[in-house]
Amino acid sequence: MKIQGHPWRTVWLNADAQVEVIDQRFLPHELITAVLPDVASFERAIREMWIRGAPLIGVVAAYGLAVAMRHDSSDTSLLAAQRTLLATRPTAVNLQWGLARMVADLLPRPPQDRVQAAFALAAHMADEDVSMNHQLGLHGLALIREVARRKPGQRIHILTHCNAGWLATVDWGTATSAIYQAYNEGIGVHVWVDETRPRNQGASLTAWELGQHGVPHTLIVDNAGGHLMQHGQVDMCIVGTDRVTARGDVCNKIGTYLKALAAHDNNVPFYVAMPSPTLDLSVHDGVREIPIEDRAGEEISHMTGLDAHGYLSTVQISPTGTPTNTNPGFDVTPARLVTALITDRGLCAATPAAIAALFGPQPQPHFASAD
Numbered sequence: 535m536k537i538q539g540h541p542w543r544t545v546w547l548n549a550d551a552q553v554e555v556i557d558q559r560f561l562p563h564e565l566i567t568a569v570l571p572d573v574a575s576f577e578r579a580i581r582e583m584w585i586r587g588a589p590l591i592g593v594v595a596a597y598g599l600a601v602a603m604r605h606d607s608s609d610t611s612l613l614a615a616q617r618t619l620l621a622t623r624p625t626a627v628n629l630q631w632g633l634a635r636m637v638a639d640l641l642p643r644p645p646q647d648r649v650q651a652a653f654a655l656a657a658h659m660a661d662e663d664v665s666m667n668h669q670l671g672l673h674g675l676a677l678i679r680e681v682a683r684r685k686p687g688q689r690i691h692i693l694t695h696c697n698a699g700w701l702a703t704v705d706w707g708t709a710t711s712a713i714y715q716a717y718n719e720g721i722g723v724h725v726w727v728d729e730t731r732p733r734n735q736g737a738s739l740t741a742w743e744l745g746q747h748g749v750p751h752t753l754i755v756d757n758a759g760g761h762l763m764q765h766g767q768v769d770m771c772i773v774g775t776d777r778v779t780a781r782g783d784v785c786n787k788i789g790t791y792l793k794a795l796a797a798h799d800n801n802v803p804f805y806v807a808m809p810s811p812t813l814d815l816s817v818h819d820g821v822r823e824i825p826i827e828d829r830a831g832e833e834i835s836h837m838t839g840l841d842a843h844g845y846l847s848t849v850q851i852s853p854t855g856t857p858t859n860t861n862p863g864f865d866v867t868p869a870r871l872v873t874a875l876i877t878d879r880g881l882c883a884a885t886p887a888a889i890a891a892l893f894g895p896q897p898q899p900h901f902a903s904a905d
């Protein structure tokens with residue numbers, strides 16, 4: 535998508551053939567990029583959320599293995615890099631998926647062929663992410679067009695949570711892909727952007743990227759969604775996901791579940807945009823089986839933003855010593871609250887039968903243990 539009119543992706547190979555990313559920690563206030571020269575820098579970039587969002591984590595991790603091969607293309611180096619990167623964030627299945635796909639391709643090759651093959655596959659995965667997101671956006675677009683037909687001349691209000699925009703992917707985004715495509719064809723969309731405490735990905739990232747593209751939007755506090763739904767001000771919710779189970783449970787940023795409950799209570803359709811790599815057929819009961827990332831308490835007790843002089847600064851908002859040791863990064867929305875999954879293969883009911891029919895059995899990936 536565009537930043538100040540110029541097309542960008544979130545990850546690319548620069549003129550020196552180094553992997554470069556947008557360092558999202560500084561958005562929306564500063565647009566800073568970072569070069570990732572070795573596995574340690576990839577580990578930091580994923581763990582400390584310089585880059586984030588399930589699809590992007592998968593692709594950046596794939597590039598991390600390519601860079602590892604450049605330094606040492608042995609089996610030992612490949613598997614060690616896989617283990618290191620796999621341990622960075624537990625919830626988004628795309629991380630396992632991206633690493634496993636790379637290892638399955640590289641391990642059978644002689645070490646001297648691995649660097650070229652690794653960069654080629656990582657680039658292919660980046661391009662594939664872009665086309666899958668575009669494709670699933672077309673299926674979401676059909677849903678938005680349908681609402682537009684029922685409300686001629688009126689705005690279509692779409693609520694989204696966290697950032698499942700292009701910054702969470704290589705391009706287009708998942709939840710935002712349909713929104714960008716609807717906007718591009720002149721449909722009057724308006725997005726309610728949940729701020730998404732504690733890290734505020736909605737306020738800092740979704741609001742920024744929608745604004746850069748010109749999509750009308752309003753930032754709301756996380757607690758406002760239910761009220762807006764009760765007053766008929768939300769036509770549909772579209773969120774992204776970090777992992778969908780074989781029976782259709784959806785893991786996504788903390789707070790998604792509450793939005794799904796409110797949507798259910800108010801007959802507002804609740805859609806989940808899911809590219810194929812985010813489906814994990816090895817998991818059924820999302821609440822019991824998906825590992826939920828436990829994050830630092832400072833995300834609750836502190837906030838970062840611009841101060842009165844325009845400098846980025848961090849302030850404490852809770853009393854010194856208040857316990858903040860419970861900070862789950864994600865929650866699971868049970869399948870029964872999901873109206874449909876918007877996937878690159880088409881719309882899919884969040885049921886075991888519909889998911890199996892559309893996605894079939896997955897080949898077993900080659901996973902290294904994270905411990």
Ligand SMILES: CSC[C@@H](O)[C@@H](O)C(=O)COP(=O)(O)O
Pocket residue numbers: 586587588589626695696697698699702703707708709735773774775776786787788863
């Ligand atoms: C297309 S991204 C879907 C999800 O990854 C997104 O909504 C989300 O939960 C991101 O979490 P984050 O912790 O910022 O990586």
